[in-house]
Amino acid sequence: MGLTKTEIFSEQQNQISNIAKAFGHPARVAILQHLFKINSCICGDLVEEIGLAQPTISQHLKELKKIGLIKGNIEGTSICYCIDRENWVKMKTVLSVFLDQDLNEKANCC
Amino acid sequence: MGLTKTEIFSEQQNQISNIAKAFGHPARVAILQHLFKINSCICGDLVEEIGLAQPTISQHLKELKKIGLIKGNIEGTSICYCIDRENWVKMKTVLSVFLDQDLNEKANCC
DNA sequence: TTATTATATTGCAATATTACGATTAATAAA
DNA sequence: TTTATTAATCGTAATATTGCAATATAATAA
Numbered sequence: 492m493g494l495t496k497t498e499i500f501s502e503q504q505n506q507i508s509n510i511a512k513a514f515g516h517p518a519r520v521a522i523l524q525h526l527f528k529i530n531s532c533i534c535g536d537l538v539e540e541i542g543l544a545q546p547t548i549s550q551h552l553k554e555l556k557k558i559g560l561i562k563g564n565i566e567g568t569s570i571c572y573c574i575d576r577e578n579w580v581k582m583k584t585v586l587s588v589f590l591d592q593d594l595n596e597k598a599n600c601c
Numbered sequence: 602m603g604l605t606k607t608e609i610f611s612e613q614q615n616q617i618s619n620i621a622k623a624f625g626h627p628a629r630v631a632i633l634q635h636l637f638k639i640n641s642c643i644c645g646d647l648v649e650e651i652g653l654a655q656p657t658i659s660q661h662l663k664e665l666k667k668i669g670l671i672k673g674n675i676e677g678t679s680i681c682y683c684i685d686r687e688n689w690v691k692m693k694t695v696l697s698v699f700l701d702q703d704l705n706e707k708a709n710c711c
Numbered sequence: 712t713t714a715t716t717a718t719a720t721t722g723c724a725a726t727a728t729t730a731c732g733a734t735t736a737a738t739a740a741a
Numbered sequence: 742t743t744t745a746t747t748a749a750t751c752g753t754a755a756t757a758t759t760g761c762a763a764t765a766t767a768a769t770a771a
Contacts, residue, residue: 494726494760495726495758495759496652497627500631507624508627511622512621512622514617514618515622515625516728517605518729520610520699523702524699527702527703527705533747534747535746535748541609543609543730544730545747546732546749547730552749565737567738567747568745568746569738569747569748576703580703583701583703586700590696591693592634592637604757605729626758626759643717643718644717645718653759653760655717656719656721656760656762656763657760658718659718659719660759660760662719675767680718
């Protein structure tokens with residue numbers, strides 16, 4: 492049906508997959524990398540930098556904002572988007588619990 | 602158009618987003634967690650464990666296998682799926698370059 | 712050979728995502 | 742006020758994803 496059955500999974504599992512989904516598009520990866528690199532940004536820069544149309548970038552920014560990885564302050568006609576470093580660290584904490592599962596002494600069975 | 606413009610992004614950016622996409626569904630997160638937990642598995646277990654239909658689980662397993670995070674050995678009528686720990690570590694290395702971008706001395710601009 | 716069991720594949724419906732042109736909204740500059 | 746400038750929103754087309762019933766395949770058991 493194309494609809495993820497969120498209700499049968501734990502909150503942690505949904506949280507992890509939601510974070511991962513935000514990283515699941517190269518444009519959003521590129522946006523985040525660029526924001527880290529220049530440490531301050533307006534949307535126009537990104538349109539040139541990334542190479543997608545302005546509405547498309549705006550849409551990706553909206554998703555990143557929704558999940559809390561970036562925040563935007565209005566600055567005249569433009570908006571200063573930047574990384575929400577506090578949330579970024581929180582996000583990494585959630586992910587690391589999942590990613591570091593292999594740091595147990597168990598060996599492979601096959 | 603619904604088609605991601607892969608060609609305008611770097612190989613690293615596409616690699617990161619592809620890994621993230623694999624984690625971008627709670628069922629796949631749950632499957633990986635379960636595989637780590639019991640350290641050996643067959644698909645039937647997962648159908649009960651996760652609560653989705655057998656074809657759906659099979660499809661998710663296929664995607665995880667495609668990206669190399671799990672591997673399956675034929676064992677009689679069943680298949681022993683397990684984590685590909687070598688690739689898991691490689692995957693973490695790729696991701697950490699991206700996730701640890703914030704470990705620079707820069708402050709927030711806004 | 713004929714079940715039985717376990718998993719994969721196919722086909723399809725429903726929903727989600729991606730991308731962009733056109734438009735709108737809001738501020739700044741003239 | 743009029744005219745840029747900048748970014749958000751709307752509408753829509755194309756493609757991807759999710760989920761499952763039905764079926765196929767493959768290996769073992771009877």
